[in-house]
Amino acid sequence: MTSRPLRQSDPSYELIPPKTNGSILYRQHGFPDELVRWHYHKEYELHLITHSTGKVFVGDYIGNFYPGNLILTGPNLPHNWISHTDEQDVYPERDRVVVFTDEVIQSARQVMPEFGELDDLLYRSRFGIQFEGRDTIRRAYDLMDRIAHSDGLESLGHFLVFMDMLAKTDDYRLLSSENYFSVAGEKNQQRVNQAVNYIFDHYHEDLCLEEVAAELDMKPSYFSRFFRQATGRRFVEFVNSLRINRACDRLAHSDMSITEICFDVGFTNISNFNRRFMALKGMTPSEYRRLAAVACSIE
Numbered sequence: 001m002t003s004r005p006l007r008q009s010d011p012s013y014e015l016i017p018p019k020t021n022g023s024i025l026y027r028q029h030g031f032p033d034e035l036v037r038w039h040y041h042k043e044y045e046l047h048l049i050t051h052s053t054g055k056v057f058v059g060d061y062i063g064n065f066y067p068g069n070l071i072l073t074g075p076n077l078p079h080n081w082i083s084h085t086d087e088q089d090v091y092p093e094r095d096r097v098v099v100f101t102d103e104v105i106q107s108a109r110q111v112m113p114e115f116g117e118l119d120d121l122l123y124r125s126r127f128g129i130q131f132e133g134r135d136t137i138r139r140a141y142d143l144m145d146r147i148a149h150s151d152g153l154e155s156l157g158h159f160l161v162f163m164d165m166l167a168k169t170d171d172y173r174l175l176s177s178e179n180y181f182s183v184a185g186e187k188n189q190q191r192v193n194q195a196v197n198y199i200f201d202h203y204h205e206d207l208c209l210e211e212v213a214a215e216l217d218m219k220p221s222y223f224s225r226f227f228r229q230a231t232g233r234r235f236v237e238f239v240n241s242l243r244i245n246r247a248c249d250r251l252a253h254s255d256m257s258i259t260e261i262c263f264d265v266g267f268t269n270i271s272n273f274n275r276r277f278m279a280l281k282g283m284t285p286s287e288y289r290r291l292a293a294v295a296c297s298i299e
Contacts, residue, residue: 059176074125
């Protein structure tokens with residue numbers, strides 16, 4: 001298995017062309033695709049993953065995704081879904097997305113007070129919201145399909161039903177930590193993205209803070225403060241979290257020994273790996289592997 005994120009060397013703000021004759025924009029894409037990268041933009045996005053598994057990154061959150069993964073991201077919240085595939089695998093469809101802006105919501109709110117019922121939902125979206133529950137996901141597939149195959153008032157109506165459902169459900173969790181802070185300014189955001197991309201590409205090596213600071217042409221002490229302010233985590237915490245999550249993939253989907261996995265994801269000794277794994281996952285690597293095997297047999 002390999003991951004093909006197709007990230008650009010200099011990530012930048014994504015400018016999404018507005019839909020001139022509508023309030024929402026529907027789009028879908030497969031994998032690999034040029035849209036698959038660590039990025040941010042001013043729009044809200046409601047993502048429904050329909051094919052493949054892999055890692056999802058939202059703010060400072062790193063987790064697994066599967067078909068049925070439904071996440072709402074708020075404005076300027078960095079995010080990415082990276083599928084784990086064999087080199088020859090191509091998914092014609094992977095991600096179905098509804099895009100809308102705060103300007104549309106606030107304009108509608110001025111004349112239709114019912115839109116105020118979305119306030120809490122939209123506030124939570126700045127951390128990224130993953131919706132769960134079998135009925136919610138089942139209805140999400142249906143409503144996304146209805147939006148995709150309609151336009152005008154009909155499409156907008158399905159979107160409002162969708163948002164009403166999400167605003168009312170209690171079956172969700174916030175993803176990015178509440179102390180996550182998106183650094184203001186496009187230039188600073190690009191530097192954050194550049195740092196995170198570099199970490200993604202080199203986490204399995206003997207990576208140190210000084211190396212990433214040099215990549216951004218920053219002094220290590222300044223970069224340390226900058227990175228923690230931007231991500232809500234210390235550099236070492238962020239790297240270890242990424243390494244442990246990659247280890248989880250190998251434990252669940254490979255026959256590699258635990259020692260092999262330890263060194264493959266960038267740790268230099270097994271005791272430190274076991275200690276970090278226990279701290280982040282609340283169990284040992286061997287216990288995680290056993291539980292992952294049980295989960296796969298149930299599926």
